[in-house]
Amino acid sequence: MGKSRQTSLECKQSFCDSVDRIKARMPRYFFDVVSGSNIVADEEGTDLPSLDTARSEAVSDARYLMSEAILRGEDVSHKVVQIRDDRGDVVLRVPFADTIRRQG
Structure with missing residues (x-):
């Protein structure tokens, strides 16, 4: 194997190791969908750099779910995305x- 090919592989592995270290430090957030007493729990979670980023993700998720519901003729605006941290504590609720941006 040529020197440049070996160096390239070492760089890729070094990059992957760096990404793994960064992800290990990133908090994991879980996004549950709550409707009254019914909770659809997120069992996997997502590694994100901050609660603010998790909130943005929850907003996107809620908008997506609402758009899908509208196409089916359903109103799901009463639901909430509940964000939990890796200890299971609810850290934020996003109705x-x-x-929805309201005009007025």
Whole structure:
């Protein structure tokens, strides 16, 4: 194997190791969808750099779910995305209705 090919592979592995270290330090957030007493729990979670980023993700998720529901003729604006941290504590609640920009 040529020197440049070996160096390239070492760089790729070094990059992957760096990404793994960064992800290990990133908090994991779980996005549950709550409707009254019914909770659809996120079992996997997502590694994100901050709660603010998690909130942005929750807003996007809620908007997506609402758009899908509208196409089916359903109103799901009463639902909430509940964000939990890796200890299982609820750190933020994002009501679907709050993710809509209202004109007025």
